[in-house]
Amino acid sequence: MSISHVDLNALADKYGTPLYLYDQNAMEDKIDAYLDNFVSDRFETQVLYASKAFSCKGMIQLVKQKGMSLDVVSGGELFVAQQVGFDMKKVYFHGNNKSADEIEFALSLDVSTIVVDNYQELLLVDKLAKQLGKKIKVLFRLNIGVDAHTHKYISTALFESKFGMMPDSKAFADCMSYFSDNTNVVFDGIHCHIGSQVFEINAYKLAIDKMVDIISQWSKPLTLNIGGGFGVRYTDEDKPIDTAELCKMLIDYVHKALDDKKVKINKLLIEPGRSIVGEAGSTIYTVGFTKQIPTKSFYFVDGGMTDNIRPALYQAKYDCDVVGKQNEPKTNKVTIAGKCCESGDLIIEDVMLPDAQSGDRIVVYTTGAYGYSMSSNYNKATTPAVVFVKDGNAKVVIKRQTYQDLVANDVDDEWSKL
Numbered sequence: 001m002s003i004s005h006v007d008l009n010a011l012a013d014k015y016g017t018p019l020y021l022y023d024q025n026a027m028e029d030k031i032d033a034y035l036d037n038f039v040s041d042r043f044e045t046q047v048l049y050a051s052k053a054f055s056c057k058g059m060i061q062l063v064k065q066k067g068m069s070l071d072v073v074s075g076g077e078l079f080v081a082q083q084v085g086f087d088m089k090k091v092y093f094h095g096n097n098k099s100a101d102e103i104e105f106a107l108s109l110d111v112s113t114i115v116v117d118n119y120q121e122l123l124l125v126d127k128l129a130k131q132l133g134k135k136i137k138v139l140f141r142l143n144i145g146v147d148a149h150t151h152k153y154i155s156t157a158l159f160e161s162k163f164g165m166m167p168d169s170k171a172f173a174d175c176m177s178y179f180s181d182n183t184n185v186v187f188d189g190i191h192c193h194i195g196s197q198v199f200e201i202n203a204y205k206l207a208i209d210k211m212v213d214i215i216s217q218w219s220k221p222l223t224l225n226i227g228g229g230f231g232v233r234y235t236d237e238d239k240p241i242d243t244a245e246l247c248k249m250l251i252d253y254v255h256k257a258l259d260d261k262k263v264k265i266n267k268l269l270i271e272p273g274r275s276i277v278g279e280a281g282s283t284i285y286t287v288g289f290t291k292q293i294p295t296k297s298f299y300f301v302d303g304g305m306t307d308n309i310r311p312a313l314y315q316a317k318y319d320c321d322v323v324g325k326q327n328e329p330k331t332n333k334v335t336i337a338g339k340c341c342e343s344g345d346l347i348i349e350d351v352m353l354p355d356a357q358s359g360d361r362i363v364v365y366t367t368g369a370y371g372y373s374m375s376s377n378y379n380k381a382t383t384p385a386v387v388f389v390k391d392g393n394a395k396v397v398i399k400r401q402t403y404q405d406l407v408a409n410d411v412d413d414e415w416s417k418l
């Protein structure tokens with residue numbers, strides 16, 4: 001059983017398990033599909049990789065080579081971009097509670113744009129930009145009240161959401177009346193992100209209608225950022241839209257909405273994260289013990305919620321195979337459980353699989369987004385290595401953590417009087 005001509009058992013033997021692995025060809029194909037199809041003859045387009053889905057130097061280097069733009073949400077993600085010499089003119093800085101240090105860091109690197117979440121942030125960005133003698137473009141994150149019909153933890157534009165400002169709110173009105181010749185912030189447009197793992201093109205159409213309606217208030221052509229969240233296939237229940245088709249539909253719909261309202265924009269942005277890395281990633285585990293209780297059978301694996309919190313956090317579903325037994329009859333209904341001290345530490349519940357023994361490897365598919373990036377050291381688990389595979393070759397992009405790494409920041413400091 002192999003991915004990009006690399007045998008999964010051989011990978012597990014060489015690098016150990018749990019192991020995150022990414023098919024580089026699959027990521028490159030996705031990126032190409034976005035860059036080739038998200039184009040318009042009427043305005044500039046930019047595809048931003050939402051680096052929160054999976055960020056490390058190897059990944060951001062790939063994004064850089066491909067000529068994509070980047071969405072970062074923290075000083076840490078920005079630092080990774082800086083480390084690989086990412087063109088800061090292609091970096092957009094998001095987040096609902098950026099610290100002054102993070103904003104200063106972004107300003108000092110001359111990022112393209114700060115996506116401002118609230119009025120207090122606008123004041124802080126302007127103050128810091130003045131202090132540093134910088135001018136900075138800002139987009140405003142708007143909460144446009146579109147239900148993306150996804151899990152409530154990844155629905156981000158319902159009116160109760162913590163993100164952004166409502167278009168008719170006092171906060172947004174205050175932001176809009178703030179700009180003058182004396183401000184160091186420059187109004188460049190508006191942003192929304194309706195949620196993640198979204199399959200309904202109609203949700204995006206509704207969002208585009210609302211955003212174009214809002215942007216029609218200004219005569220100057222602005223930037224419109226319609227976010228990311230494009231759904232991927234975790235199980236057969238998920239029916240993602242082909243990326244090329246999705247891009248064309250979005251562009252056509254934006255053209256239509258602009259025509260209807262007689263509005264012009266300068267630039268259109270999208271921010272896919274999951275759909276670039278999700279399906280390209282898999283996790284290989286080794287089965288330890290197996291257990292039968294009257295109501296269930298378990299295959300215990302050597303990772304769990306520490307390398308994939310999504311099932312415990314929002315009941316995310318996955319598919320898997322027993323490596324080398326993928327063509328055997330799937331006769332056993334089993335639950336793949338991790339090794340953490342939490343009853344919710346279940347990677348997949350009640351999945352049909354062939355008989356597996358201790359030492360067999362299990363590959364869980366579509367773990368490339370929000371797996372490594374949400375991993376933790378709970379129970380002092382070490383974070384698995386990350387390996388990229390391509391055309392029969394493999395390379396480590398993140399080393400497995402060691403026990404020593406787990407105590408590297410622990411210190412036995414002297415007490416000091418405060």
Ligand SMILES: Cc1ncc(COP(=O)(O)O)c(C=O)c1O
Nearest residue numbers: 050193196228229271272273274
């Ligand atoms: C503002 C913003 N843009 C883009 C994304 C990426 O979403 P996805 O990885 O589902 O494409 C997110 C995800 O949380 C987000 O909050």
